[in-house]
Amino acid sequence: MAESGEKIVPPTSAPDDVLRVEHITKSFGPTTALRDVNLHLRKGEVLGLLGDNGSGKSTLMKIICGFQKQDSGQMFLHGEPFEPKSVDDARAQGIDTVYQDLALVDELSVYHNMFLRRERVRVPIPLLNNALMRRETRKALDDIGINIPRLDVPVARLSGGQRQAIAVARTVSGEANILLLDEPLAAMGAKEGGMILELIQRLKEKGEVSVMMILHNYAHVFATCDRVNLLQDGVIALDKPTSETSVEELNEIVVEEYRRARQAAIAEDAAARAAASSSSQ
Amino acid sequence: MAVASGSEVPAQSPPEGPASTGRALGGGALKLIRSFLTLREGSIIVVAIVTTAYFSTNATNFATLSNFKTLLPYFAPLAILGAGEVFVMINGEIDLSIGAVYLLSPFVFYKLNQAGIPLVPAVILSLIVSSLVGVINGFFVAVIGISSFVTTLGMLFTLDGLTLIISHTAPVATPGTSALHVNSFAQVFGGGTYSELIWALVIVVGLQLVLTATRWGVYTVAVGGNRLGSAEAGIRVRLVLIRNFVLCATCAGLVGILEAVRAVTATPDPSGSNDILFQGIASAVIGGTLLRGGSGTVVGALIGALFLGVLHDGLIIKGVSANYLDLYLGLAILIAMSVNVYVQRVRTGSGLG
Numbered sequence: 144m145a146e147s148g149e150k151i152v153p154p155t156s157a158p159d160d161v162l163r164v165e166h167i168t169k170s171f172g173p174t175t176a177l178r179d180v181n182l183h184l185r186k187g188e189v190l191g192l193l194g195d196n197g198s199g200k201s202t203l204m205k206i207i208c209g210f211q212k213q214d215s216g217q218m219f220l221h222g223e224p225f226e227p228k229s230v231d232d233a234r235a236q237g238i239d240t241v242y243q244d245l246a247l248v249d250e251l252s253v254y255h256n257m258f259l260r261r262e263r264v265r266v267p268i269p270l271l272n273n274a275l276m277r278r279e280t281r282k283a284l285d286d287i288g289i290n291i292p293r294l295d296v297p298v299a300r301l302s303g304g305q306r307q308a309i310a311v312a313r314t315v316s317g318e319a320n321i322l323l324l325d326e327p328l329a330a331m332g333a334k335e336g337g338m339i340l341e342l343i344q345r346l347k348e349k350g351e352v353s354v355m356m357i358l359h360n361y362a363h364v365f366a367t368c369d370r371v372n373l374l375q376d377g378v379i380a381l382d383k384p385t386s387e388t389s390v391e392e393l394n395e396i397v398v399e400e401y402r403r404a405r406q407a408a409i410a411e412d413a414a415a416r417a418a419a420s421s422s423s424q
Numbered sequence: 425m426a427v428a429s430g431s432e433v434p435a436q437s438p439p440e441g442p443a444s445t446g447r448a449l450g451g452g453a454l455k456l457i458r459s460f461l462t463l464r465e466g467s468i469i470v471v472a473i474v475t476t477a478y479f480s481t482n483a484t485n486f487a488t489l490s491n492f493k494t495l496l497p498y499f500a501p502l503a504i505l506g507a508g509e510v511f512v513m514i515n516g517e518i519d520l521s522i523g524a525v526y527l528l529s530p531f532v533f534y535k536l537n538q539a540g541i542p543l544v545p546a547v548i549l550s551l552i553v554s555s556l557v558g559v560i561n562g563f564f565v566a567v568i569g570i571s572s573f574v575t576t577l578g579m580l581f582t583l584d585g586l587t588l589i590i591s592h593t594a595p596v597a598t599p600g601t602s603a604l605h606v607n608s609f610a611q612v613f614g615g616g617t618y619s620e621l622i623w624a625l626v627i628v629v630g631l632q633l634v635l636t637a638t639r640w641g642v643y644t645v646a647v648g649g650n651r652l653g654s655a656e657a658g659i660r661v662r663l664v665l666i667r668n669f670v671l672c673a674t675c676a677g678l679v680g681i682l683e684a685v686r687a688v689t690a691t692p693d694p695s696g697s698n699d700i701l702f703q704g705i706a707s708a709v710i711g712g713t714l715l716r717g718g719s720g721t722v723v724g725a726l727i728g729a730l731f732l733g734v735l736h737d738g739l740i741i742k743g744v745s746a747n748y749l750d751l752y753l754g755l756a757i758l759i760a761m762s763v764n765v766y767v768q769r770v771r772t773g774s775g776l777g
Binding site: 210229230231234240242244245246247248249250251255259260262264269270271 | 638653
């Protein structure tokens with residue numbers, strides 16, 4: 144592990160950072176998900192977070208959005224210490240998330256999912272204002288260009304791409320200025336995926352919203368992201384503007400990682416076998 | 425589905441001319457029947473109407489006002505119990521302690537009144553005690569993480585035992601009631617002929633409104649449908665669970681007092697309260713609330729309770745031997761549930777036809 148430890152990207156920052164993450168660690172029992180993560184997100188920037196399955200990308204996002212708490216390390220939001228007590232708390236401070244599992248409720252209608260935890264109610268008696276939510280949902284979906292004919296059906300009846308579009312639209316149409324998107328294109332066809340990428344491009348042009356996005360498809364990364372961070376072995380192992388790196392470089396790092404992991408496994412296996420044969424003699 | 429993107433509500437297409445009126449009417453009626461059958465309560469409404477019609481034509485004296493009055497105590501308490509249980513069941517949990525709370529609350533009421541607390545405050549205090557049972561149930565389920573089946577089973581025995589201890593297994597005269605005349609307190613709290621019915625209707629309508637038109641209702645469905653997703657969206661899952669256990673236990677406590685006032689005495693009989701428990705759950709389930717959570721209806725529980733009441737009462741009027749009652753009741757539940765499951769499948773599947 145020593146040689147990978149040397150690859151840690153030290154805390155970096157820029158004057159227009161909206162979010163800084165320093166020395167974050169997180170373990171689940173014996174498994175270390177995040178060893179020492181440092182990253183920063185600049186205003187109006189789209190940051191691509193890459194990494195192998197199980198490298199801790201989703202865990203990092205869940206810590207930033209207040210769903211989980213880090214074991215150690217600090218976060219700073221607009222320069223101020225940031226310790227979200229809950230998802231609600233983080234959202235109130237302008238951070239909203241599209242989760243990998245989408246966090247949709249199959250049994251609820253499209254518009255109730257769109258406004259889950261942000262329901263519009265009437266005054267003075269707080270009954271749900273379904274008409275308003277339906278209208279705003281239609282508008283948000285139209286803005287993206289996703290067509291869902293009926294908004295009062297349970298989302299269980301929709302396709303994977305439509306469900307994902309709802310989850311993205313829900314987060315983007317809120318008041319958040321930092322968006323965390325965990326594989327927002329995973330279940331989408333080319334057309335819907337293109338619409339989401341276009342939406343992110345439009346947000347970027349406005350320059351008010353900062354986006355941190357987990358992606359697997361390098362084509363998407365180079366099409367959308369300003370900068371990439373590669374999470375490996377629980378640390379950020381690479382931090383480069385997209386223009387200064389290439390698919391080849393990213394691939395090389397990931398392949399190198401595989402090679403190293405495989406050699407380590409072989410060595411471990413050989414050592415175990417040697418130990419077993421020596422003990423049997 | 426050729427629906428324009430602007431219209432999310434399926435508009436009833438108005439007949440365009442005299443020629444198309446007949447067809448449009450037929451289509452409209454079919455559409456109405458279709459949307460009725462795919463209502464969550466649709467199947468049980470049909471089953472209840474068929475059952476009522478059967479007894480009305482086949483049993484003398486069934487369709488009379490006096491028999492309706494006889495019927496009331498069979499179903500009004502079950503409707504209230506079922507209404508509370510529906511919220512817990514939509515959460516994907518179950519509360520088996522409602523019978524025990526039902527048993528305990530009149531004795532709490534009695535003890536408080538004996539201690540010098542006036543009638544109405546004593547009722548309110550015993551409802552608070554009932555709600556505390558819900559807090560404890562909810563705490564064990566949502567915070568400690570014990571399954572609700574086990575938690576509330578434990579609570580069932582605990583409260584049954586507690587009731588036997590504090591009552592010394594002896595029935596007591598319900599405070600504020602008299603066998604000779606029904607005073608105004610008793611009129612309101614279960615003693616009046618329609619008192620329980622009014623309580624049941626008000627609670628069912630109120631809770632149905634909570635379920636379908638408030639945040640509480642949306643969160644209840646959300647937590648039952650996707651607990652992790654609800655938490656990720658920021659819903660306080662534990663609070664939602666505890667709140668619904670409290671609601672359920674409070675309903676049970678109220679029914680206990682209403683029934684004790686109606687009967688003029690409170691009897692510490694755990695086997696009777698277990699019967700009430702299972703009929704309360706049966707009302708919710710028959711009414712179309714899923715045991716696995718995420719879906720349910722309070723009005724359905726009322727109709728489910730009505731169905732059980734009609735069946736019970738009708739079989740008695742028909743002169744069916746008491747030995748057969750439970751058998752028929754059980755078979756009827758199985759049949760009604762089979763119909764429900766079928767309709768459910770049609771509804772969540774491709775739609776009728």
